[in-house]
Amino acid sequence: MNKRRYDSEKAKVEIMEHAVSLFSQKGYNQTSVGDISTASGYSKGHIYYHFENKEKLFVLLSQQTMQDWHNKWLQKEITYSTATEKLYGMAMHVLYHYQTPLLRSGQELASNPKSSPESVKQLYNLAIVPMGAYHAILQEGIDRGEFVHGNIDEWTVLLGTWLGGLCQLTNTQELKALEPLFNQAITIFLKEIKKGGI
Amino acid sequence: MNKRRYDSEKAKVEIMEHAVSLFSQKGYNQTSVGDISTASGYSKGHIYYHFENKEKLFVLLSQQTMQDWHNKWLQKEITYSTATEKLYGMAMHVLYHYQTPLLRSGQELASNPKSSPESVKQLYNLAIVPMGAYHAILQEGIDRGEFVHGNIDEWTVLLGTWLGGLCQLTNTQELKALEPLFNQAITIFLKEIKKGGI
DNA sequence: ATTAAATTAGAACGACCGTTCAAATTTAAA
């Protein structure tokens, strides 16, 4: 056994990893700082050395997770050539990479009157990220002549809520089994917006 | 001031009303029995005279709320003559009467490992009620020749998740403003299932 | 080698929460 050396950054990363996992599994309120301490192997005091409080830690984790999701999408996006393909690709990206349980924990925090308004605001702002991605695809489809001209903002919300609703199924069903459902949603949605009829 | 008389049933009802309101506003974990006691004006001890514990109280409230929603729908349903009309009517019924905040609190309870498995099961069973209502409309549409023959179970899930996703918007937006969105979702969905093309 | 800063641990605190319990009050039956 080597002599232990402090590596504060490694500790911070490990704490964050375990915290994400616990918040996703148990929700915000039911995950205690003690839980994170036990899981990560670092003391409670040490967690407060790295993070101001539990709330700020959670917000940071949520933002990072959402950023991660978006970055992965931007990488995958360039492998598709049409907006139609991108919609199907996005459905799979949401199904497999959208961290539904973590984001739902955010609703727990946001619905608590004791939470700081700033944190609540930051969590609500997270919803803008996926909506922006959907909007970009739809805009591209219109520009490329794949999709008809229509109320793009309304389309964005409709698509976003549908994918968001479908994501709730990931609690109780296997991801693989949900693929046809996600694809079918895109197919139906495309009938509305795609140029050239059925 | 009349001499006060015990009216246990009235007390029970009042406690339940305030509990529903609080669970909806603040979520399950963030609503304490003390909160319900203060709001209803009955002591904590009295709440436990009527209900075994907080968890059972919440499950009862959820079941009653869902039952209520369904009964109201059954009454309204008979005012529509076609399955197509019923779909639009159902969208409005969901928008205005589905108690999204309360039901979301159920996810809080269900995601807590300390919750009794029986309660969790009962909460999950609640989702069957609206799905059953959607299924009935789709079945009727097919039987009446309004809708094409298709995978009715898949349709049910797709419709249910879409309406469920749209309901999340009720947190941040006025109900009235959401009407066009709900209607548009039905319109798009109908393009997929309605007989006779576009 | 000395020293100041960075890092980590763990005890302790104060607050809150779900639940229990014994006692007080009211009701209804005898």
Next chain:
DNA sequence: TTTAAATTTGAACGGTCGTTCTAATTTAAT
């Protein structure tokens, strides 16, 4: 009127949790 049951209260308990604080340990600079 007496008595037992139903109803209601409020104090109390045991537990948990977020946070703070002090002290110990390690690191890096002098």
